[in-house]
Amino acid sequence: MDVGYMLDRVEPRLQTLRSDKEALAMETGETWTYGTLNEKANRYANALLDKGVQKGDRVGILMFNSLEYFAVYFAVAKIGGIAVRINFRLETEELAYILNDSGSTVLCFDSALAERLEPIKDRTSVKSFISYDRDSGITPGWAEGWDVLEKGDQTLSRRPVIEETDPVMLMYTSGTTGRPKGALWTHRNTIWFAAMQSLKWNFDGNTIGMTTGPLYHVGAMEDVALAVLLSGGTVVISKSGNFEIRRTLDVIEKKRVSDVFLFPFMIYEMLKLSDIGSCQLDSLETIYSGGDPIISWAIDRLYDLFPKIGLVQVYGLTEGTPIAVSLDPSDAKTKGYTAGKPMPFTEVKVIDDRGEPLPAGEIGEICTKGPAVVSEYWNKPEATAKTFVDGWCHTGDLGVLDAEGFLTISGRKKDMxxxxxxxxxxxxxxxxxxxxxxxxxxxxxxxxxxxxxxxxxxxxxxxxxxxxxxxxxxxxxxxxxxxxxxxxxxxxxxxxxxxxxxxxxxxxxxxxxxxxxxxxxxx
Incomplete structure (x- = not known):
């Protein structure tokens, strides 16, 4: 099974998902059904094939949040390519490094970012630049317009055979040597991680999940969003830039969001609103949050204001399962200082400097294991051998497990x-x-x-x-x-x-x- 299965289900050969079911909704109002998303992905896939993209080729995505972002990602997945999702906040030389290190031959980019790309357009591996220019209406002369993708045929008949172990996404994470490393995700990693979340949190066709981060980040796409799509639900997407918690709360109310991922600072902003107590969030069932533990005053205040909303704290990392550990709402008040327990199909251990497991109560390095742990860094054999040992990801983070199996993050072995x-x-x-x-x-x-x-x-x-x-x-x-x-x-x-x-x-x-x-x- 490959990532394209999430959309293939609307096609006649499967027909296990209604094509008219809403799949994506931008906070600004635009929506796509599963049928539309699948059609767009097929069009883009055919266009990429026409450009010579083959199985295993890298396609860069340097775009702000949009419905089209998902279509490009799925298009690349369907033809066996590798989607290189790039942080749009990076500067020119940082972009050049990632494009060349990944060997991306096609780059789909937002036209607003053209100024950063123009100085390096002739010194990267990219042969074809495709500009998404809905807002600015300007496509630079050295790039092709988005219509190149839109003109592709809506039926994908040239699809290669894709194995679950084939790579599908390359996510660059900050590196200790001053250069980011590319964590290589397979179709297996992606499908399993989505299934783990769906199983853990009972996502289904009625789930309306909202992602508030940038889609280049696993915390915005792999966390919650792809799991909701696998479950046949609807994903609401925040627009990029100028985050405002009040605007986000308005969208939650309007779209009847049931599940939302909010980073800790977003929760703090929400709880500091003078009129937060009058917000109508009756549809919201669960808030997911990660990156850092939520401080205790916020947990107490959240439950005082909204006792029916569950808070799920999560811990993980791009290469070692983005959500490896989670804290159930029922444990928040008594174990709120911990990151929780391992997700389904995930193992966690704490080891000493010799690599030996430590007993409960002793601090050591956190290691994770499971189907969502990647197997390698792109073209980094030494870093791969150091981080991934016998199926375990050595996170570089320090933690301690208690007698009940709850993990507490104690610090960072690296100075991240x-x-x-x-x-x-x-x-x-x-x-x-x-x-x-x-x-x-x-x-x-x-x-x-x-x-x-x-x-x-x-x-x-x-x-x-x-x-x-x-x-x-x-x-x-x-x-x-x-x-x-x-x-x-x-x-x-x-x-x-x-x-x-x-x-x-x-x-x-x-x-x-x-x-x-x-x-x-x-x-």
């Missing part, structure tokens, strides 16, 4: 920063800042933030006799890093604290400067 639902690895930012000719040494850490959980803080040591301002450093990194990776705070020191072996003691820096942007929480 979690900001607004995004992963930021300090080495990426350090690699840019150290290039400024006045900077001698730099360490990047995450510090608490009232909205985004953590933000980037750069600790700078200048060269003898040199000085540099925050403004100058921000101007220097402009265009070199995505906006969410840029430091929001700077600290200037004479030297960085280091161990005898020369390693920067970032834990000391985090402790010293954790109050720079300390959250002010109103209970």
């Amino acid at each position: 920063i979690r900001s607004g639902g995004e992963n930021i690895y300090p080495v990426e930012v350090e690699d840019v800042l150290i290039r400024h000719d006045a900077v001698q040494d730099v360490a990047v850490i995450g510090i608490p933030d009232p909205k985004y959980i953590e933000t980037v803080c750069a600790v700078i040591v200048t060269k003898p006799g040199r000085s540099v301002t925050e403004k100058e450093l921000l101007e220097f990194i402009e265009g070199k890093l995505a906006r969410y990776k840029k430091p929001r705070s700077f600290v200037f020191l004479d030297e960085l604290p280091r161990t005898a072996s020369g390693k920067v003691q970032k834990f000391r820096l985090r402790e010293e400067y954790k109050h720079l942007r300390e959250p002010q929480v109103n209970s």
Whole structure:
């Protein structure tokens, strides 16, 4: 079985799903039925085949949230291609790296992002640029218009044989070496992960699930959305940019959403609304949230205001099962400090530095195993061998299992920063800042933030006799890093604290400067 099965069910050869059932709905009002989504996917698939895309070829998707995003993804899946879903917040050189590393030959992109692509259009592996230009109406001269895809035939007759072990998606995650790694998802990973969620949370044709994140992220598509589609329900899609919790709540009310994924900072914004108690959320049954644990005051306030809404906290990672562990609503008040228990068909263990399992109560590295754990990083054999061992994904996160099997996240073995639902690895930012000719040494850490959980803080040591301002450093990194990776705070020191072996003691820096942007929480 392959990912295309989710849509094939409306075709005569299967006919197990009504073609007139609503599949997708943008928060702005546009909707597609399963029949329309399948027809669009087939058209796009035929057009890609006409362009020479073959099984195993990579097709980049650099688009804002839209109904068409799903059609492109399914089109690539149906012809055995690999969808490279790219973060639209990345800057020019970051985009060039991903396109070339993946070897993408076709790129479907939003025309609003053309300025970032034009400088690299002749130095990537991409042979065909296809511009989605609904909002701007402008297709750059070096790209083809979206009509190229729309003109494809609606019947897909040239479909190759696809095995469940064939790759379907390449998701780049921030890397510890300063370059992101591509986690390679198979059709098996995708179908199993969707089925695991559907089984766990009883999704069916009546489920209306809303995704609030960017579709390039597993937290927006693989989490909840694809599971709802597999179950024959309806997916409501938030538009990209300028997130407003009040607007999201309005959509939940209007579309009668039953299940929604909200990142922690979104929940905090919701609970701080002065009129939150008067919001009519009677259709909403479950809120899913991940990335960071929900602080206790928010859990208490949510249940005080909306006792009928269940809160499901989740933990996972792109390559090691995006939702590997979840906390049931019934356990939220007594075990709210934990991430919960493993999902169906998922195993979790905590190991010591020798790789041996630790008993309950002892902190070690979290490892996950199951059908949604990927088997490799794209063209990264050394990183693959280090992370994926005997079917287990070594997450790099620290945690502890209690006697009842609940997992508590204790910290991060790697110095990853979690900001607004995004992963930021300090080495990426350090690699840019150290290039400024006045900077001698730099360490990047995450510090608490009232909205985004953590933000980037750069600790700078200048060269003898040199000085540099925050403004100058921000101007220097402009265009070199995505906006969410840029430091929001700077600290200037004479030297960085280091161990005898020369390693920067970032834990000391985090402790010293954790109050720079300390959250002010109103209970």
